[in-house]
Amino acid sequence: MAQSNSLKACVPAYLKEAQLIKQGAEARVYRATFLGRPVVIKERFTKLYRHPEVDEKLTRRRTTQEVRSILRCRRAGINAPVVYFVDYTTHCIFLEDIVHSVSVRDHIASAQTPQHLQALVEKIGEVLAQMHDEDVIHGDLTTSNMLLVPGAEHQHIHLVLIDFGLSYISALPEDKGVDLYVLEKAFLSTHPKTETLFERLLKSYSASSKKSSAVIKKLDEVRLRGRKRSMVG
Amino acid sequence: MQLTQDLELFPEYTVTQLLFKDVKNATELRKMAVNGEIKGALINPSMVVDAFQILVATNKAVHLHKIGKMKTRSLYSEIIFNLSPTNNISEAFKRFGVSDSDCAVHIVLVHNKEENLNVDDIISKVDGQQIPVDQVSDLMDAAKIKKLYKVAPQEEKCGSLLDAVVCRMATKDVA
């Protein structure tokens, strides 16, 4: 045990020198240099509040799911950060640093012209449709989990999906519908009064995927379930 | 000529890469690697997109070596194994190791920082012409790489061939 602990110590010592950029709910995110390149390191740390068995299983599953889904997306031509290295003992993923990017959340909050946001949400709809066509369910779609890389030409919007920790593979329209439902709620609660913008996103999603009608139907069902749910007590 | 890079995760280690073309003694070099006269990994440069690809494989090999989870016998064979997109060891050596007929060799050395590495000794053993490591991409066989790593054209829309290759290497344990 003592030996394996000392061996594990490589990554923690390295992270001590790294720049902590975010303390998320389940991971710390650092920026550092790895093999001479700028990287982002996502460290899933032990959550002391939960039962050790729950914690270990979740942490391992999420690390695995994250890298799997990233690869699956990239194979399909959907932008997601390149994985450079995974340490399953300390649950760290070393990822390409998407330099000069801003989150879609910050971008929307900085109040661009509506025209520009329209093109952006259409692009989001298109990318998500593509992702769902690959049967990747992101599981945590928010505007914070989409990065925008400013490009030279305005027509081309460079969108990168990140944070695949809650992702999984499923072909079920129900799972895809819930994925969109999660985004809808995060979108509308983070960006008040953007209902029409989100509708546009869904329209673009529908237009971009052949399988979208079943998904949108499920989305409507899930929404209705939310509204119809008895709320006793 | 050669390329030296520290492993940030393992500060005691440094990786040195050397590249040779017009090599005439590949068979002999392989024997030297096997019997330990050359302490390094001999890689077929036609399968290497960039020196970074080698660094990714090496970093992972050192990591697995340290935690005692290597799939192969030695650090150097582990580097070769890590380059492969599959978990088939003999296949990995066939594709990424040097074969007798090869006339180019990419050599990877992992050494302690303090250790005085005798690069000249290695160079003297190779009957060939040393060229800068960053010219490795000129020697690669892109078609063969794409086929082996199963890189479809749409993937190259969101990144380079190097990105595609590295991503597969890093995730092959769970993919």
Place this chain on the structure above:
Amino acid sequence: MTVVIGFEGSANKIGVGIIRDGEVLSNPRRTYITPPGQGFLPGETAKHHRSVILTVLQEALDEAGLKSADIDCVAYTKGPGMGAPLVTVAVVARTVAQLWGKPLLGVNHCIGHIEMGRLITNAQNPTVLYVSGGNTQVIAYSERRYRIFGETIDIAVGNCLDRFARVIKISNDPSPGYNIEQMAKKGTKFIELPYTVKGMDVSFSGILSYIEDAAHKMLSTSQCTPEDLCFSLQETLFAMLVEITERAMAHCGSQEVLIVGGVGCNLRLQEMMGVMCKERGARIFATDESFCIDNGAMIAQAGWEMFRSGHITELSDSWITQRYRTDEVEVTWRD
């Protein structure tokens, strides 16, 4: 000084509470308890409420030492909740408001919980985890609304606990959740259950159907004890709740958590939330069962805030509604 009386009876508790400028003067309550294995039905629950509401009202006035003339406003739960019990309580509230010549005020039940929690704990701007038999929501205030950042996409956490209690016939007295909590303390073996977090939302129906299927099999073959099941269920459900709360906090940049609702008085949930908060350097606020569980004072307190900021409800608009989302209410009493 403003004195508000609040009537609550949206589920199986009936309560009347009186608040005077942040001070709880009285808060009596009764609970409709069903036999083990049975849930409460709307008609039966309404009947229970009808039989005790006037007694509870009299107790509230007596304990507070007030006469009807001292009351400034009559608040009642407009929703959400079960139709028949809601109407029962609204009918009495409308009647006394007219008898006493006082304005009436319909209150959102969920907002009652939030405002009561804020009053009791002094939390300033917390992320709120609202967990009860009918609701599971993670709420944060922004731009004049209590916005729902996360919630269950199927059943509420309390509903999951109650239905599990029915499966293995745990007593409903004083409440199934309380008895599960006590049994869980004796559980030792952890049984893995489905764990479903989707963004800031959770799903409990998978856990319930899994445990409904597996419970009897595991118990009859002595793979585990009822206590182990209670323990494992709590550990799993609460880990999910703490996780989505933390996700919402990270999302909103919040450093305070307030737990409200009937499930919120579970000490294990509070303990887990406390550990999470400590790790983040955040503060946790929770109340005990007198205010966590549905009560009249919470309706009085939300009513007090609303009344002071100029709200009243005309009699003709005083209908009840079974579905009433937390984010439908414009919050005019906060900055």
Place this chain on the structure above:
Amino acid sequence: MATCMSENGSERKLEFFLKVPFPSEREAIIALQSLSPDPEPRKGGISKHLDVSGQTLSVRWTADEARVLRVSVSSFLDHLSLVMETMDAFGPPVSQ
């Protein structure tokens, strides 16, 4: 049910009348306003009309089915007696 049927659509309906005397017009109006805000379900095929004349509250139901009518009347009577008990316990109304 068949007996209620006729060519005229409106005469197909069941009807039910109730008259409730109160001590004063004021109390009758209080009862009316306490009992009328919650509408009958829109799809139930039932309607209920409340009115006060003098010190009497009158209620008139029209319904498609006896079953639905029974539920509505029964529930109304529960609420009505609750209103009357409340008046007994917490009345009489303050002078306006």
